[in-house]
Amino acid sequence: MESFEVEVKVPGSTANLGPGFDTIGMALQLYTTIKMKRAERTFIHLRGGNLNGIPTDKSNLVYQAAKLIFEKAGYVLPDLEIDIESEIPLTRGLGSSAAALVGGLTAANVLAGEPFSRKEIYDLATSVEGHPDNVGASLLGGIVTAAWDQQQVSYVRMLPMNGIKVVAAIPDFELSTNMARDLLPSSYSREDTIHAISHAALLASALATGNTMVLSQAMKDRIHQPYRMHMLPGLEQLLNHAREYGALGVALSGAGPTIIALTENEDGRLPQFMESILLEHGVPSTIKTLPIDTVGAASVEVCPKLL
Ligand SMILES: Nc1ncnc2c1ncn2[C@@H]1O[C@H](COP(=O)(O)OP(=O)(O)O)[C@@H](O)[C@H]1O
């Protein structure tokens, strides 16, 4: 078989959007790009300043994802040359690991002759990540609502309402998703459970129908944000007051520490407010206004003659 290189561009994500814990993900125009080809020996190149500390040996997540594809397909794992570049800051709640995982699975699936469908890649990515929200957004783009029964994902993918953007306040500190998951209780009261079901249902239908009026109410959460709040100075104030500066709704992004606001406004008041509140709490941050990605993981094959 003639060898070729595959290039996959995968968006990062903001997961949960408040009450959609492990259920709702939104893809963002912030990308990880992975190039992969068969090689004489395995080599992993990291490009740009966003991947400091990432392993370049076979423990690398992108390599591990590729290994999973070849093994599951029953093929001999070839040596791979992998080139990774990312705009997604690590361990900030913007889905860097989900994008790397989806990118590795997608690239290897193309190299292996596409033994798996996109849905099978989604199931596989979810079983590795443990929840379908961020991997679903990275794979499919747009807004994804999903339920996982430990084997299969059932999901709906929606396109965002016109003109909605995400303002992300990205603190200058890291918070690993595993650590932030360990902060959560193992059970919830009936009252909190009903609060979660009603708000997640309201949020999903608001996103599906473009009803922006209910977003500030719909994005309220009692499942994860209260337990992660102490790690995020300024979150409570942003949840309570960002609406006065043009936010339609505010949430912790994924497991944090990034805080996102949905907005239709173009003016700089909201980004400035978010940055200044975090700074008042001693947290310098980078503010990015990010449109929603509607494409998801996109791959191109580059034939040898063009390399
Ligand atoms: N492009 C990448 N290549 C390899 N591994 C990555 C890449 N991006 C993220 N990871 C892995 O994912 C970890 C971060 O995952 P996590 O704690 O879930 O934070 P995030 O919210 O950014 O996904 C990194 O420490 C690294 O091990």
Ligand SMILES: N[C@@H](CCOP(=O)(O)O)C(=O)O
């Ligand atoms: N539902 C998960 C989402 C984690 O997303 P990440 O981008 O922070 O990895 C959670 O809240 O733990």
